[in-house]
Amino acid sequence: MRFLVSPNRLHHLFLAEWKSAYPRARLCASPGLRRKRRDLAFDAELGEVPAPEWAADIDQVLVRGSPLTEVEFFHRASRTVIFGDLIQNFPRGWFTGWRGVYAHFDGICAPNPGTPREWRAMFLNRRAARAALQRILAWSIERVLIAHGEPAMTDGALFVRNAFAWLLT
Numbered sequence: 001m002r003f004l005v006s007p008n009r010l011h012h013l014f015l016a017e018w019k020s021a022y023p024r025a026r027l028c029a030s031p032g033l034r035r036k037r038r039d040l041a042f043d044a045e046l047g048e049v050p051a052p053e054w055a056a057d058i059d060q061v062l063v064r065g066s067p068l069t070e071v072e073f074f075h076r077a078s079r080t081v082i083f084g085d086l087i088q089n090f091p092r093g094w095f096t097g098w099r100g101v102y103a104h105f106d107g108i109c110a111p112n113p114g115t116p117r118e119w120r121a122m123f124l125n126r127r128a129a130r131a132a133l134q135r136i137l138a139w140s141i142e143r144v145l146i147a148h149g150e151p152a153m154t155d156g157a158l159f160v161r162n163a164f165a166w167l168l169t
């Protein structure tokens, strides 16, 4: 394990444990995480340009435009894009009762995966977000891995486009 990365400043909970398990791995902060986790000694902050150590294999884009910037990665060889929280795709029936109703209206369930609605509303700079999305869609995407829910193993570009219809139209 050479690198430990946080895709956004919500995903950081076990970095200390990972770092103690892999002390020689370099710890990479998502934008804003350094301020939040002053207890961790980060080696670098993720930016628009991939680190030289992985640039040949993995590209990355920062999706700005909301208070929570997220880093998306693209593994060229497998044509796989990796999203953190910006696309969520919980299977039908994952949530029950009022949570199910809420999740449905939050736009994070199959067959209509996407960004949680309260987060969509926080994208005040849609131009910046759209520009990031265009860079992502320029990748030759086949598969999409996400932190929450079912991945897309085929037609990944269409999956991403549909998940961001709220932003692109």
Ligand SMILES: [Fe+2]
Binding pocket: 010, 011, 084, 085, 147, 148
């Ligand atoms: Fe998450």
